[in-house]
Every structure is written in structure tokens, then in C-alpha cells.
Amino acid sequence: MKVDFQHTQAAHCENGVTTSLLRHHGVNQITEPLAFGIGSGLFFIYIPFMKINNGPAIAFRTQPGLIFNRTCKALGIPVERKKFSSPEQAEKILLQCLAEGRPVGCQVGVYYLTYFPKEYRFHFNAHNIIVFGKEEDQYLISDPVMEMATSLSSYELQRVRFAKGAFAPRGQLYYPKEKREVTTEQMKKAIRSGIKRNIRDMLHIPGPIAGINGIRFTAKRISKWRDKLGPKKAGSYLAQLVRMQEEIGTGGGGFRFIYAAFLQEAYAYHPLEELVDISKQFTQAGDIWRSAAVQAAGIYKGRIGSQADFDQMRDYLFAAAEVEKNAFQALSKIKWPA
Amino acid sequence: MKKEEIPQDLGALGKITGEVCYVVDESGKYTTVLSNGWEVKSSALDVAWKDVEQRIAAAAEKVKNREASPILFFMELRVMDIGIVAAYTGFWKWQVKKHLKYPVFEKLSDAKLTRYAALFEVSLEELKTMKVHEG
Numbered sequence: 371m372k373v374d375f376q377h378t379q380a381a382h383c384e385n386g387v388t389t390s391l392l393r394h395h396g397v398n399q400i401t402e403p404l405a406f407g408i409g410s411g412l413f414f415i416y417i418p419f420m421k422i423n424n425g426p427a428i429a430f431r432t433q434p435g436l437i438f439n440r441t442c443k444a445l446g447i448p449v450e451r452k453k454f455s456s457p458e459q460a461e462k463i464l465l466q467c468l469a470e471g472r473p474v475g476c477q478v479g480v481y482y483l484t485y486f487p488k489e490y491r492f493h494f495n496a497h498n499i500i501v502f503g504k505e506e507d508q509y510l511i512s513d514p515v516m517e518m519a520t521s522l523s524s525y526e527l528q529r530v531r532f533a534k535g536a537f538a539p540r541g542q543l544y545y546p547k548e549k550r551e552v553t554t555e556q557m558k559k560a561i562r563s564g565i566k567r568n569i570r571d572m573l574h575i576p577g578p579i580a581g582i583n584g585i586r587f588t589a590k591r592i593s594k595w596r597d598k599l600g601p602k603k604a605g606s607y608l609a610q611l612v613r614m615q616e617e618i619g620t621g622g623g624g625f626r627f628i629y630a631a632f633l634q635e636a637y638a639y640h641p642l643e644e645l646v647d648i649s650k651q652f653t654q655a656g657d658i659w660r661s662a663a664v665q666a667a668g669i670y671k672g673r674i675g676s677q678a679d680f681d682q683m684r685d686y687l688f689a690a691a692e693v694e695k696n697a698f699q700a701l702s703k704i705k706w707p708a
Numbered sequence: 709m710k711k712e713e714i715p716q717d718l719g720a721l722g723k724i725t726g727e728v729c730y731v732v733d734e735s736g737k738y739t740t741v742l743s744n745g746w747e748v749k750s751s752a753l754d755v756a757w758k759d760v761e762q763r764i765a766a767a768a769e770k771v772k773n774r775e776a777s778p779i780l781f782f783m784e785l786r787v788m789d790i791g792i793v794a795a796y797t798g799f800w801k802w803q804v805k806k807h808l809k810y811p812v813f814e815k816l817s818d819a820k821l822t823r824y825a826a827l828f829e830v831s832l833e834e835l836k837t838m839k840v841h842e843g
Binding site: 379380381402403423424425481485486487488489490492493515516517518534535536538605606608609610612613616617618621622623627628630631634635649650653656657660663664666667670671 | 709720721723724725726727728729730731732736737738740742746747748749751752753755756757759763787788789791792795796
């Protein structure tokens, strides 16, 4: 049993699943940057009272699951999403979908994901893959971060679908319910509303820990890490920041480059010169984040580590916040043609 | 990031697959290239694993001094925390916390220990003695 399905690689798993599933359902215009931008994927949050793997909880993108839901909704495509309490039921429904010729998005944990390198297998439960067939005991898997399609035995798949802990997937699967063609008009509208929602999330979200404010808040915290945590733990915290920013899925620069690519693609739908300029600003923001990562690496590798080095780190984040604030303000000033 | 600046520092993932990165080409247009890794982030990953190793070593030391039960050691070895161990074994978190105490652990029934052994993928004997033979 095999669905006629084209594996495509992406930077980020949820973008990739969204893009591939939508293409399969007739939305030929969709690309990873468009899916990310329409789903208002760009974000920043630092949750100070939460720990992930004994380090700070930092994210550069929106909450898992939202990009798929928002992008499909904006394009007028109905979505089915199911969770299960029993693995048997979860497999039964999955097989039913495959028999109907549907490729299916599944949320999985990476700790037991056998085709991942060991170094990447932490208990992280918000990874996304597509199942597109079954041959004997092997499920055919399209994992967007991999170059090639791969496979998992039914036991292995069940294990990752029922991984436990934070964000436990509980067998969650999701797919667009029907094939639909999307008009250029719909694309234009989806792009515009995706940008507007992202402006809201980055500029106007209440509280100090998220959006542009969140970047500044993190910057101030970082400059205190050396005294508060000691050099070693401060280094580990910075390493975690860099992993959230650069590890598989971000496309580099904490998703800022994907967003810049999105604005370039948006220009094809809305030929407004501002979009091209603002795209460059996001590239600049991504470059600042990359410089910050190099600075952080100097610290966690023990090459540098004075308070001045931590202050430099803080200043990189301040600079990124400033560039992103200006970019989003410029986006909010765009006069969209009716 | 410019296309020619994309790092190719072979990392753990790069041996299995290239990663998609978004870069700007000569004409200023966005495109994607595959990267085999970046030294800055592979060293960040190294830091994370060194921290894990240190926590394992610290746990082993605690068990030796009977300040903690072998469950702490295996929890660290499998990169888990109390929440994850509780979720997989079906114990409550407060129970797991109790089982982390050496005297409590010593009195646990084999039935309960088996639940831990299954999660940590070791035999009962290995769970009690902390001797593991990893491939």
C-alpha cells in the first residue's frame, strides 16, 4: 500500500509537512517560506520559569501545530486532526487513511526515532513527519528534514507516536480533508493576513517575555547569567540558545532568513517595493543572530568569558530586536491595495 | 546570509543528511542550499552532551554513597527527567521521587522494578547493580 506522494525536503518539519500535504492536495503555489509566513511562524519567547533539558526555554517560532492549522485555514482548506488514547485505534485510523490514498501528518517524539543520529535524540515530542504508505511491516515515512524518504517498522512508529512527556503526541495525526484549488486572490489575502498576525505577535503581544520585548528581556537576562549562574552553567545556557536558534529546522538565523524569503515571495503576489526592502531587514536580523551565535560559541568553548563578552552578547540581541522592531513597524505601515 | 558564506562543517546530522538553509544569491534573491553542519552549533550540541555525561557521573557517585537510588542514574543515562519517567512507567511523580531514595528503592517489589527496567531497557539485575553493557 503506497500513496502516490512526492517527498520534499524542507528546513523545518512543520513547514515541510504543511507544504507537502498542501501540494498533494492541489495547492501547487505553496512553498516552505509561504507556508511559514502565511502561518505567521516568526516569533520569539523566553519562558523564565520553565526548563527544557535543564536549560532555558526559548523558541524562535510559534507554537507547534499552529503553522499547519493557520495556513490551511487561510487558504480555505478544511483540516482533520485526531488524538488517540489507544495505539491500536491510532494505527487503525492511520491505515484507513492510507487505504483512502491519503498521506498523513503525524506528530512524533524524536528520542526513539531510529533514523535520527543519536546526538539529536533528546526527549523532544513536537517533531512532524508524513506517513505515505506501508510495505509489509514497514511504514513509508517522509521526514521533511531528511533528504530522502525513509521508513519505520510498525513498532517503531507506534513508539514515536506515543512518546510521553511534555507535548506528548498521543498518536496525533492530521491532514487536509479535501483537494482544493487555491486562487491567486486567496493567496494574496492569506499572505496579507499572515503578515498582519505576525506584526501583532511580535509588536503587540502583552507582557515582557515574548515578541520584540522578549528578545530585549532575554538580552538583559543574558548579561546577568555570568554572575548568577557561574561561567559554566551560563555557557550551557548560551549553548541551548544557539541550538534553539540554529538547529535543524530554522533554516539559519532563528527562522529570520525563511521569513525574509517569504517576503520576497510575497512580492510576487503584492508588487510593493517595501516588501523587498523589509526582506533585507530580516536578512540583516538573521545575520545579527548568527553573529550572536558565534559570540556565544566563544563563551561556551571557553575561548572568551569576561563580563564584557556577556555584555557584547546582550548588545547583539538588542541590535536584533531593534532591526526586527523597525522591520515589523515598516510592515505595519504598508498600504495594502484593496 | 550569503550563499558563499554557508558553513560546511561536517556534523552528526551532516553524515546522514544535509540541512536546508535559506541564503541570498549573487542577485540578492533567496534560494536554498544544503549544509553539512556548522561548527558553532555542533559545539553547542557537544556542550549539551557533556552536561548529560556530568549528570550521569554525579548520579553514579550519589548512588555509590547511597544518597540516591539507581533509578536516578538510569534516568540521567536515558536523558529523562522525573516527569518523563513518571509518564512512561505510569507511576505518579511523587512516587518516582520517593523511589529515587536508596532505602525506598531497596524495598521495592520486583513488579515495580520491572516497570523501571523495561523503560530503561535493562534487566532487573542490571537495574539493581547499575552494570550496563551498551553496544
